[in-house]
Every structure is written in C-alpha cells, then in structure tokens.
Amino acid sequence: MGMENQAKAAIRRDDFIALLDEHMPQVRQGGLSVRAMERGLCTMVATPQPDMVRAGGTLSGPTMFALADVALYGAVLSMIGPEPLAVTSNMTITFLRKPPIRPLVAEARILKLGRKLAYGEVLIHSEGEGEEAGELVAHATGNYAIPSTLSAEKEKMERA
Amino acid sequence: MGMENQAKAAIRRDDFIALLDEHMPQVRQGGLSVRAMERGLCTMVATPQPDMVRAGGTLSGPTMFALADVALYGAVLSMIGPEPLAVTSNMTITFLRKPPIRPLVAEARILKLGRKLAYGEVLIHSEGEGEEAGELVAHATGNYAIPSTLSAEKEKMERA
C-alpha cells in the first residue's frame, strides 16, 4: 500500500536524527528513537520513561500521539528531504488497546504526497508483537503541511 | 495488516446483499454493489450515477463517504455476523485526489474487533488503478458500535 518503493529516501536515517536533535531535541531526549527509514516509510520506537506511564499500568495517549506524529514527520521527510518547518495539519488517533509498559513501535507510511499536504498513516504495536497478529495498540492518520517555499519550488519545477 | 485471515466470513456475500436489500435498499438502488467478502474484509464498488457527479467532472465526497461507510459495515458483519443494528460511531475521511467519473472500488478491513466497537480502515481507488500505484482517491477510518445485546452475549460466552 502507499507510495513506498525501492527508491532512495530523500533523507538518510542519520541525517533525520541530526535534524531532530537540532530542531526538536526533546524527541530523542524523551525516549523516542529512529529505527528505520525508507522512501515513504519511517519506523520509530518509544522506550518507556516514567513520564509515559499512566493509571492502570499502561502508556499514555499523549506518548502514542507524540510517537505517531514524529514517525509520520520522518515519513514525510523521507519523500521531500530535510524540512524543519513541515508541520502537522491534522491528526486522528484511535487507541485500540491499552499497551503494557514495553517499547512501542510505530510504522508510518505516506499514502499521498501532494503539493501542499502529505497524508499518511501510522500503525503502533508493542515491541515483539506483529501487526499481523491483529495486535495493534493504536492507529493514526494525518496530514502534514508542506511549507509553501518548498511547494512553490516544486511547482516551478513541475511547470518548467 | 489487520485481522483478516483464511477463516470463513461470519456472513456470506449473498446474505450480506440480502440484508442490505431488506434493511438499506437505497445502497444497491443507489449504485453501490458488493464485490467480495472475506473474514475482516469487504470490497464494494460505486458505479457512477447522475447524482454522484459534482462540479469539475468528478464524483462527490458524500458518494465516497457512503461507499466507505457501507464497505466498513460489510467488514464488521464479516466478523460478527448479520446485525442490522450495528451503526457507525465515527468516521474520518480524507480526500486525496479528485476521481474521474469511473467506478470507485472501496476495500475495507477491520483492524480491531472489540466488545463494543469495531475499528477499521477503507481504501478507495478508481477501478483499474491499484492502491499499489499510489493512486488512492480517498482513505477513511472509523468505528462501528456493536449492539449491546450482541456484545452482552459475547461477554457471557467469554466469561463462561
């Protein structure tokens, strides 16, 4: 599904990590890490921290949102290249089961790259459980707004 | 992805068609048809009708919503069996490109079957274009509420 293919990602994993550390240092300091990037795909992991835990011995909704949001950001950059100013336009997240206090894995993929918006989905499951097993913990979909300087350049190129 | 598997669907395609014709005759009269059902999956098609067309030579958003909604309903019933009273609790639909006036194919799959809610996603593309090609026309996600008589029975069985 989606736009993933064998083409090279527009940003390498190491460069995405450097961009995060420069512009959003809280991401990695907060326990989120970048596992893999391909064109149109980004996998990130949340390693449980005390501030992620909530009542009932589970991980909080905002933790899963933050993980989904940055994984989708990585997937967007894997297609448009390094762009600190791409921002979430909207996001819908559905919580499917309470995860145990174990690492969470988020797999984001782009379903549509437009001129102004990039749309994708994120599947979140607990480490060691596959999405195949129907064990999704959360599912998110959302749009990132692509900065207009970038989209203006793309448009000029398309029209040239 | 999801909960689809080789197990038999809890309702056969013919019985789903009969249920629609009895309880929601407008579905098939309005140009929507059931192409395929498996456990956790339902594929439906919208054949363009005059009232689906809108400005710009494209198919309307409400047409795509109606198609996504009933395809997800089919996918829910493929897991819980015939249940006229299952109703949509919420749905988010994102329109990704304006489709030409050609049949639309919606593929719904259940991502989580809970006791009270079933959650799934629907991918819509124009007939003859694959989702593989990155040519999605719309993407929807949503919850169906499972009637509590049914969920009460399920619960009793689970506890027994």
Add this chain to the structure above:
Amino acid sequence: MGMENQAKAAIRRDDFIALLDEHMPQVRQGGLSVRAMERGLCTMVATPQPDMVRAGGTLSGPTMFALADVALYGAVLSMIGPEPLAVTSNMTITFLRKPPIRPLVAEARILKLGRKLAYGEVLIHSEGEGEEAGELVAHATGNYAIPSTLSAEKEKMERA
C-alpha cells in the same frame, strides 16, 4: 466562537442556492435545503426522503455526512464567495444518537479561514430540539481546500 460576525456574507443565500442548483443539483433534489447564511455560518436542513431511512427507523449516516458536508461548504463560501471548485479535504463525523425520522438541522461555522484551507465544525440536531438541550445528533469537523487561483489572488492582495 469562531469568525462569525455582523459583516455581510460573501455570497447571498439565493446565490448559494443557484450555485448548488447549477453545479450540484442532487443536493436540493435529494431533500437538502438552505435555511440561512451569515458570514462564516450556514444552516441547512435535510427533509427525510425514503432513501435516507435505514434499519431501526432512523436516518442514515451518509445522509448526515452529506448534510454536514454541504453546510460546511456554504459556510466556506459565505467567507470566500462563490467558488464551485472548493472541495472537502477531510472530514470527521461523530454520530451521537440515532435521530428519529424528522427533519435534521445542520449549523456550520468556520473556525479558521486560511489561505489554502478553511476549517469549521457542524452541529446537527433534529428539528425542534435545540443544541442547548444537549440533544445533538451528530458533530462534524473538517477542512475545505480553497482553489489555488483564489488563494494566489488573496496572497497577492495580502502582499500588496
């Protein structure tokens, strides 16, 4: 709440009706009518038709989606003027109770008018029941994409 004010709507109710009849004749033919327009606001009504009814003696989800979608479209046009090509970018609808078979009233209001997107919400209740009474039947939020010719003009004006 929102951007509504005493300023004149950018399209009059009669002109919105004419635009619908020209570009989306199915709207009014299908039982939806325009009750009121102000700047940033549009009220529409769905008068029950046989094809709106579904199992359980209630009105269908797609009927409520279609009503919310066109009411939000009216609210967008009340701010940007007649624009047949504005299209829904995404919409989230939550169904709160099963409505009886009575007219449904949808009140749409714009919460943010941007250059590329207009965002708003729609409250739906049964005719004769107020939103004040906590009797909402459905609630929707969504974005409309503003055609870029229009947004390019707006941008030029803003920069001039």
Add this chain to the structure above:
Amino acid sequence: MGMENQAKAAIRRDDFIALLDEHMPQVRQGGLSVRAMERGLCTMVATPQPDMVRAGGTLSGPTMFALADVALYGAVLSMIGPEPLAVTSNMTITFLRKPPIRPLVAEARILKLGRKLAYGEVLIHSEGEGEEAGELVAHATGNYAIPSTLSAEKEKMERA
C-alpha cells in the same frame, strides 16, 4: 452548546488535581495546570517548558495534543466523577496556526455523555487571545471510553 449547566461538577477542581497528581503526575510536572471546572467543562493551561518548543519558535503539536487530551478528561470527570480508568478512545486534532511561545489555554466541553462513550471538543488559544477573536490555535474532538463497571452501574440504576 453542549451539556454544561449550572449543576455542580461531579468532581471539584482540587480533587481533580489530586487525582492527576496520584495517577498521572507527569501532567502537572510537565507544565499543565487546571484553571477551572464546571459541570461538562474544564479549562487547562500549558505553561511553556523547554521540551514543548519546536523548530520555528512555536509550541509542538504533541504539547497541544496532551493539553487537549487532559482537558477533555477533566470535562468527562466533571460529569461522571473521579474515574482514573477512563481512557481516550479516539481524538482528532486540527492545528490552525503556529502559536507563539506563550501559555496555551484549552477549554474542553462535553457534547454528549453516553453510557459507554463521552464525546467532547476542545478549543485551544494563546493566553490573552479570545476564541471570539477567531484566534484559535487548535481544535480537537474526541471520545473517552467510560469503564464498564461504571457504565454497568449506571445501567442498573437506569433500569431500576
């Protein structure tokens, strides 16, 4: 709009603060505070912290999500009473403008209290700017799942 009224909130502001500190200490430690509670309404404030800031001199999306999520939780508890195990079922958040690095105010209100789900919306604006001024920074809607022990009790009472 909604179900707010003069009736007493089912949890007092002080008791909600104590519940947060016991079950989700990260909320207040992270810079979020409870400003006001009424029945069906909860106002919370995010005071900027270093880990809330992101590229472009603005506050991050996950900060706004976390604020919206806990404000809606407060609004739910204002109707059902102290309930540590109520959890977000789904949430849609739309980011409307990049906020400056100033306190953010979130106003949550319940639009529907059902037996299993409570649905509401959250309006977020920068401190000192009113929602009246059309200056919303973000808007969220979502469902909280009400624990079934509680809903079973409510049901028994309703049937008695």
